[in-house]
Every structure is written in structure tokens, then in C-alpha cells.
Amino acid sequence: MPAEFPEFRLGTVLATSFTATLTERQGEAVERVPTPQRLTDWLAVSGLAVDSCTAAQLELARELRESIHAAATAAASGHALPAAAVHVINDRSAQGRAAAVLTPDGQRRWQLGAASAVEDALGVIAADAISIIAGERDGKLALCASPTCQAAFFDTSQSRTRRWCDMNTCGNRQKKARFNARQRKSPDLP
Numbered sequence: 001m002p003a004e005f006p007e008f009r010l011g012t013v014l015a016t017s018f019t020a021t022l023t024e025r026q027g028e029a030v031e032r033v034p035t036p037q038r039l040t041d042w043l044a045v046s047g048l049a050v051d052s053c054t055a056a057q058l059e060l061a062r063e064l065r066e067s068i069h070a071a072a073t074a075a076a077s078g079h080a081l082p083a084a085a086v087h088v089i090n091d092r093s094a095q096g097r098a099a100a101v102l103t104p105d106g107q108r109r110w111q112l113g114a115a116s117a118v119e120d121a122l123g124v125i126a127a128d129a130i131s132i133i134a135g136e137r138d139g140k141l142a143l144c145a146s147p148t149c150q151a152a153f154f155d156t157s158q159s160r161t162r163r164w165c166d167m168n169t170c171g172n173r174q175k176k177a178r179f180n181a182r183q184r185k186s187p188d189l190p
């Protein structure tokens, strides 16, 4: 993997791992799928391996990603869902033809069409987004407490009090920022 590309931030929820391929939306945004090949890489580590991806398919993916972000943010804030975003999510879901298949050892795998693999993969992601936005799954949509992030994430903690989309990045940075602010306010006097 070439070092010049930012690493992925993979979570346990497919739809919000996907929206996390663009981070720091409210600060200096980091695009983690800058090329079709990087989307192919992301799909592979997300259980949706495809042989190839075109620039047009990457655009389709980004459009879905930002639509999921918009709809999930609205849902987390208790606002009405943006109609344009809902439209894109539904289109991608309807046009995907992935089949869920059971492996001999009892795992679910997604079987994607040879000619429509990226579209099928996007359909799986769209359906995953629908299930969390519709409140069908055990968990709660929330917004990351980092002011430069504010990403929508799916909180499956028992207490439903998770504050950050990702503990290792946003969570740590916030803790450090608060620590530094305290240091500035009360400098150690000689």
C-alpha cells in the first residue's frame, strides 16, 4: 500500500466506516479514497472485493457517501431527512444486485455480479445505511464531539454515551486539547 495515501478508519458498522473515508469534514478534510484504486482497496477490506473501479464509479460512491453522511447527521440530530440524500441512498440500494450467501462454516458473504460489482457493493452499503437510519438495529446514531469532525457514528455501547466517532483519533485528540487548554490557563509559576 503506497504510503502517500491516508489510512482507512475502519469501524464495525459498514455504512459509517464508509462515511469515515472522508474525515475532518468540519476542519481540514482528509479524503481517504482519493483514487478508484483506493476505493477498490477499501471495498476489499470491507468484505466487498471488486476487480476494478472506474472514475465514474468512484464518483457514484462519493455521492452515496455524502448522502449517507447527510441523512445520518439529520437522523442523529432529530431533523427531517434531506430528500435529495434519501433519493440517492434509495437509488443505490435499488440498483445493487448483491446476493447474501452462506458459507459452509456459517458466515455471510456478499456475492457481487461480475459486470456490476461496484454498484452491487454500493447497494449493500446503502442497505446498511437504511437499516441504521431506520432504527432497525441495536444502537443509536450520534455525532462525534470533536468540533472539526462531527461525523455521524453508530453507538452500540451499552450506555449509549459514546462521544467520539473513533477513540484512537478524535477521542485522543480531544483529550489532549483539553489537557493543553488547562495547562495554558494555569501555567506552573516558578
Ligand SMILES: [Zn+2]
Pocket: 144, 145, 146, 149, 150, 151, 164, 165, 166, 170
Ligand atoms: Zn470524530
